[in-house]
Amino acid sequence: MIAKAPKSSRETILAKIRAALPQSAPLPELEATGPWQTFEDREARFSEVLKFVGGQTVHVKTVAEADAHLRTLEPWAKGKVRCTMVPGLGDTTFDLKAINDPHQLENVDYAVLRGHFCVAENGAIWVTDDTVHHRVLYFIPQHISLVVPASQIVNNMHEAYARIRIGEHRFAGFISGPSKTADIEQSLVIGAHGARSLTVYLIDEL
Amino acid sequence: MAHPALAQAFVDNRERAQWHDKALWFVREKRDRMASSVPEWELLRETASNIKRHTQSRMAEYLEQFEANATKNGIVVHWAADAHEHNEIVLSILRRHSVKRLVKSKSMLTEECHLNPFLEEHGIDVVDSDLGERIVQLRKETPSHIVLPAIHIRKEEVGECFHEHLGTEKGASDPNYLTEAARNHLRERFCRADAGLTGVNFAIAETGGIVICTNEGNADLGVGLPKIHIACMGMEKLLPRAKDLSVFLRLLARSATGQPVTTYSSHFHGPQPGCEMHVVIVDNGRSEILKSPEFRRSLDCIRCGACMNTCPVYRRSGGHSYEATVPGPIGSILTPLQTPEKHNTLPFACTLCGSCTDVCPVKIDLHQQLFTLRELLDNKRLIGTSKKLSMKVVSGVMSRTWLFNLLGGIARASLRFMPRFLIYNPLNAWGKQRDLPDAPKQSFRQQYAERQKQKGGGKS
Numbered sequence: 151m152i153a154k155a156p157k158s159s160r161e162t163i164l165a166k167i168r169a170a171l172p173q174s175a176p177l178p179e180l181e182a183t184g185p186w187q188t189f190e191d192r193e194a195r196f197s198e199v200l201k202f203v204g205g206q207t208v209h210v211k212t213v214a215e216a217d218a219h220l221r222t223l224e225p226w227a228k229g230k231v232r233c234t235m236v237p238g239l240g241d242t243t244f245d246l247k248a249i250n251d252p253h254q255l256e257n258v259d260y261a262v263l264r265g266h267f268c269v270a271e272n273g274a275i276w277v278t279d280d281t282v283h284h285r286v287l288y289f290i291p292q293h294i295s296l297v298v299p300a301s302q303i304v305n306n307m308h309e310a311y312a313r314i315r316i317g318e319h320r321f322a323g324f325i326s327g328p329s330k331t332a333d334i335e336q337s338l339v340i341g342a343h344g345a346r347s348l349t350v351y352l353i354d355e356l
Numbered sequence: 357m358a359h360p361a362l363a364q365a366f367v368d369n370r371e372r373a374q375w376h377d378k379a380l381w382f383v384r385e386k387r388d389r390m391a392s393s394v395p396e397w398e399l400l401r402e403t404a405s406n407i408k409r410h411t412q413s414r415m416a417e418y419l420e421q422f423e424a425n426a427t428k429n430g431i432v433v434h435w436a437a438d439a440h441e442h443n444e445i446v447l448s449i450l451r452r453h454s455v456k457r458l459v460k461s462k463s464m465l466t467e468e469c470h471l472n473p474f475l476e477e478h479g480i481d482v483v484d485s486d487l488g489e490r491i492v493q494l495r496k497e498t499p500s501h502i503v504l505p506a507i508h509i510r511k512e513e514v515g516e517c518f519h520e521h522l523g524t525e526k527g528a529s530d531p532n533y534l535t536e537a538a539r540n541h542l543r544e545r546f547c548r549a550d551a552g553l554t555g556v557n558f559a560i561a562e563t564g565g566i567v568i569c570t571n572e573g574n575a576d577l578g579v580g581l582p583k584i585h586i587a588c589m590g591m592e593k594l595l596p597r598a599k600d601l602s603v604f605l606r607l608l609a610r611s612a613t614g615q616p617v618t619t620y621s622s623h624f625h626g627p628q629p630g631c632e633m634h635v636v637i638v639d640n641g642r643s644e645i646l647k648s649p650e651f652r653r654s655l656d657c658i659r660c661g662a663c664m665n666t667c668p669v670y671r672r673s674g675g676h677s678y679e680a681t682v683p684g685p686i687g688s689i690l691t692p693l694q695t696p697e698k699h700n701t702l703p704f705a706c707t708l709c710g711s712c713t714d715v716c717p718v719k720i721d722l723h724q725q726l727f728t729l730r731e732l733l734d735n736k737r738l739i740g741t742s743k744k745l746s747m748k749v750v751s752g753v754m755s756r757t758w759l760f761n762l763l764g765g766i767a768r769a770s771l772r773f774m775p776r777f778l779i780y781n782p783l784n785a786w787g788k789q790r791d792l793p794d795a796p797k798q799s800f801r802q803q804y805a806e807r808q809k810q811k812g813g814g815k816s
């Protein structure tokens with residue numbers, strides 16, 4: 151089934167566009183364009199930018215070390231409803247598998263989720279829906295941690311898109327820092343609608 | 357009322373006009389810092405511009421490709437020739453699912469189509485979830501800026517509005533406190549919504565998906581909970597390939613708010629299990645603009661708002677003075693092209709300083725287009741032969757004294773008080789390519805008035 155709308159509008163619009171067709175212009179070959187920005191120390195750059203946008207990076211060797219660190223975080227310790235997608239890092243206080251309606255996740259205080267890799271230039275982390283039960287888990291908890299293998303940091307967005315297939319996931323995205331707004335007199339407030347804090351664990355042995 | 361009169365009204369409140377000017381200049385400076393920290397900034401702009409130019413030249417093919425791939429992904433694609441059809445399509449989807457409560461994230465397209473009042477007339481409860489948009493919605497206003505919808509509102513006024521509608525403490529004006537109140541209020545709305553509606557930042561032909569960028573996370577909460585997601589896009593949002601996003605995501609947030617990237621850049625390629633996802637592709641005059649070699653590049657706009665933040669007229673006259681969904685330099689092109697009768701004064705709300713063209717991430721030749729548009733309006737090619745209309749154009753030019761007076765005053769003050777680097781900053785409109793003379797302390801007009809006064813004869 152293509153469009154539910156009257157076929158005619160589709161045809162009219164496409165015909166109008168075809169009639170207007172501007173002169174053809176080549177599509178830039180991005181691989182041959184550049185050079186794009188790179189960094190000597192990608193992790194240092196990533197941490198610096200993430201801090202600038204309100205998040206924090208913690209580099210540890212093992213999952214156990216990350217777990218010990220997480221337990222020192224106040225939002226985690228105070229959170230009553232918690233869940234984790236990384237065995238051994240934090241805990242899950244409810245039966246995640248029993249949840250079939252994302253609304254039931256409304257009260258999650260803390261979620262530990264997986265990220266695939268980090269982008270040094272802008273402090274972003276690539277996440278996909280196959281690592282969570284409901285995509286809203288990236289957005290609805292009061293606080294989140296993203297867990298990424300420490301070796302997985304690319305320089306820039308061009309390298310990032312070279313390694314992902316966005317069409318393979320119904321939902322995927324870059325997350326850079328906690329949710330924020332400056333809509334009241336340009337004053338930056340952290341914690342608009344999504345997470346109030348973001349801690350990124352870079353783990354050597356993951 | 358035309359732009360000159362509305363602008364006059366805005367500058368009459370001097371304190372507010374100056375504050376507005378400063379708030380936007382602050383955003384503009386953040387953008388400059390970000391742009392200058394990326395060594396290949398100009399190359400990125402050039403590449404983005406070339407990608408857009410290519411996309412335009414094969415727009416029909418790419419739209420068909422997008423439709424085919426989106427359909428494969430389980431997305432239902434709709435086509436709307438104009439605003440009315442767009443609104444009807446959205447309403448019919450909502451009706452089919454008996455939707456009572458709709459949560460929206462920011463979409464300038466739905467503002468352009470006046471979707472909210474249309475849906476409300478048909479009994480649907482519509483909640484705008486972007487904080488700035490919620491503020492203007494509660495105040496029964498429209499956004500005055502495409503990225504910063506409530507930039508014209510003081511925090512005390514937000515406090516009053518929230519006191520009335522959300523029950524916050526009287527007199528409270530702390531942005532942290534007010535944002536927290538809005539968070540709680542909107543969480544409840546997110547959870548109760550039957551459907552979520554969003555705009556589209558980019559649509560990818562190759563993969564049949566869309567990308568939505570926000571800082572608040574409101575789009576993701578809005579569509580992540582209910583079973584229906586409707587995304588509305590102007591047909592020009594299209595990009596050919598997934599990797600083209602790398603260029604545009606690097607430019608968008610840096611140009612818009614001076615951030616390295618938006619907090620959330622979400623890629624949607626199909627509904628959640630058991631849910632529905634719809635994309636409405638809208639023309640509404642765009643194919644007409646595409647016909648015109650002089651103006652078609654205005655369709656490349658990615659709605660970053662940088663041209664507004666830098667525009668000396670926008671900053672000092674306020675977004676509402678344009679009476680247009682998209683104000684500022686780009687709005688002064690797009691709006692008169694769509695409704696020349698109503699908006700014929702807009703191309704004249706411009707000093708031709710060229711600062712907009714300098715900052716535009718997709719290199720639209722904004723000030724040149726504005727200049728061309730003026731000539732067209734003067735020659736009446738665009739507005740037909742109606743005498744009444746051409747008179748309006750003349751009055752638009754003649755009644756710009758507010759602008760000349762104001763801008764003259766600002767330029768003189770700047771020359772005297774601004775540090776040299778600010779004046780000669782390559783991005784500063786006032787210093788650009790010009791060796792500036794020493795500024796007279798008084799304008800000719802002031803000097804004249806002064807002299808008349810000293811003579812004891814004239815009125816000042």
Ligand code: SF4
Pocket residue numbers: 611656657658659660661662663664686712715716717718719720722
């Ligand atoms: S015209 Fe250019 S600068 Fe203005 S909003 Fe559009 S993309 Fe941004």
